[in-house]
Amino acid sequence: MATKALEARFEHLTVNDENEAPTNTSFKSKAAATGTIASLPSSHPRANLVKYALQTTNESRQNAGQITTITTTTSVPTLPPSPVRKPAQSSRASDESHEKQTVAFFDQPQAPKQFHLGMFEIGKPLGKGKFGRVYLARERSSGWICALKVLHKSELQQGKVEKQVRREIEIQSNLRHPNVLRLYGHFHDSKRVFLILEFAGKGELYKHLRKEHRFPEWKAAQYIAQMAAALKYLHSKHVMHRDIKPENILVGIHGEIKISDFGWSVHAPNNRRQTMCGTLDYLPPEMLKPGSSDNFYNEKVDLWSLGVLTYEFLVGEAPFEDTPIMTQRRIARGDMSVPSFVSAEAKDLIHRLLVLDPEKRIPLDHVLQHPWIIKHCMTKGGERGAQRASDSNRKSSEQ
Numbered sequence: 001m002a003t004k005a006l007e008a009r010f011e012h013l014t015v016n017d018e019n020e021a022p023t024n025t026s027f028k029s030k031a032a033a034t035g036t037i038a039s040l041p042s043s044h045p046r047a048n049l050v051k052y053a054l055q056t057t058n059e060s061r062q063n064a065g066q067i068t069t070i071t072t073t074t075s076v077p078t079l080p081p082s083p084v085r086k087p088a089q090s091s092r093a094s095d096e097s098h099e100k101q102t103v104a105f106f107d108q109p110q111a112p113k114q115f116h117l118g119m120f121e122i123g124k125p126l127g128k129g130k131f132g133r134v135y136l137a138r139e140r141s142s143g144w145i146c147a148l149k150v151l152h153k154s155e156l157q158q159g160k161v162e163k164q165v166r167r168e169i170e171i172q173s174n175l176r177h178p179n180v181l182r183l184y185g186h187f188h189d190s191k192r193v194f195l196i197l198e199f200a201g202k203g204e205l206y207k208h209l210r211k212e213h214r215f216p217e218w219k220a221a222q223y224i225a226q227m228a229a230a231l232k233y234l235h236s237k238h239v240m241h242r243d244i245k246p247e248n249i250l251v252g253i254h255g256e257i258k259i260s261d262f263g264w265s266v267h268a269p270n271n272r273r274q275t276m277c278g279t280l281d282y283l284p285p286e287m288l289k290p291g292s293s294d295n296f297y298n299e300k301v302d303l304w305s306l307g308v309l310t311y312e313f314l315v316g317e318a319p320f321e322d323t324p325i326m327t328q329r330r331i332a333r334g335d336m337s338v339p340s341f342v343s344a345e346a347k348d349l350i351h352r353l354l355v356l357d358p359e360k361r362i363p364l365d366h367v368l369q370h371p372w373i374i375k376h377c378m379t380k381g382g383e384r385g386a387q388r389a390s391d392s393n394r395k396s397s398e399q
């Protein structure tokens with residue numbers, strides 16, 4: 001699987017010059033051919049989602065995966081064929097060599113500080129967000145695979161999100177954790193900003209969840225353990241994400257999760273923040289009190305969202321899903337019930353996370369030690385999850 005994903009073929013690429021957009025993106029990739037991720041149904045299950053400050057992403061989801069052609073008026077030279085990669089011995093070998101290449105390219109002392117578009121071959125579109133598109137890309141000299149996010153400056157200006165993007169870049173580029181999507185660098189030309197991102201080979205977790213409807217407990221527990229490890233790392237760096245939801249989680253080639261979309265994250269050194277943002281279903285009660293003198297919150301908002309996420313993984317829908325007004329009321333009261341098919345241990349963790357008083361929510365260390373997590377990360381199906389979670393903890397504490 002990993003081999004296939006990394007053997008994306010790059011064809012017919014032409015660019016204007018080093019600073020211009022690709023003119024043709026008619027790429028084929030074996031990753032796409034495997035069709036491991038089902039496309040979303042046209043009636044999007046989250047169509048009724050209401051967001052504060054953040055615009056809806058439904059349109060982007062429905063458009064995700066469509067092949068897009070970027071056209072420019074200038075005539076362009078055709079680039080030489082891309083280097084052919086030797087077939088890997090095994091998928092594991094391929095993954096390891098990919099990891100080594102990543103390290104070799106970006107972490108070597110002489111790694112280029114100045115990136116430009118000409119360094120990359122552009123592959124198939126991976127998806128479309130509100131302000132731009134994301135493409136599979138390959139660094140020419142090393143063959144290293146990444147995801148290139150292209151944002152149009154005019155659209156960022158129109159949407160008044162330049163500050164948000166700058167913050168996203170500043171925060172994400174300083175983060176190093178196996179369950180946090182890496183941002184390797186960025187560059188821009190007169191019209192666009194390009195973000196060089198780690199490629200998450202298995203796409204959006206949201207699509208996996210919609211396809212499976214709900215996850216078995218062992219899988220949900222492994223994902224939650226990885227989320228807890230990633231959040232623990234973020235909070236240790238004084239970063240609160242504030243927009244945790246399945247749409248903002250990607251899946252790596254080994255099935256490990258990667259938190260992405262740091263557009264609403266903030267550095268929270270000592271102070272508490274008061275901004276209203278995020279998806280309504282995932283908003284904690286303390287962020288639902290505009291104008292109130294109690295309208296302060298801290299990184300514990302992510303614990304509430306982790307509780308909502310745990311619920312949604314296991315049940316297939318968010319716990320407070322209702323009309324917008326009712327959702328707000330129910331969040332404010334903590335009014336939800338966990339269906340009887342959910343195990344007592346999982347129920348217990350959900351109840352310890354979805355606590356109205358932020359200070360009384362179970363801390364991330366305790367989440368990682370919770371019987372539900374331990375049970376599913378130590379049993380047969382959970383071994384890899386436990387390994388991943390403990391790897392995550394070890395690696396982040398080493399950094």
Ligand SMILES: Nc1ncnc2c1ncn2[C@@H]1O[C@H](COP(=O)(O)OP(=O)(O)OP(=O)(O)O)[C@@H](O)[C@H]1O
Pocket residue numbers: 055056057060064126127128129130131132133134147149181197198199200201203204250261263
């Ligand atoms: N690093 C990546 N690896 C693989 N696929 C990616 C990667 N980044 C983004 N994608 C795909 O591209 C889509 C668009 O991503 P993007 O970050 O632009 O938008 P978004 O987060 O979905 O929406 P919004 O613009 O509202 O933040 C994602 O939904 C995902 O399917």
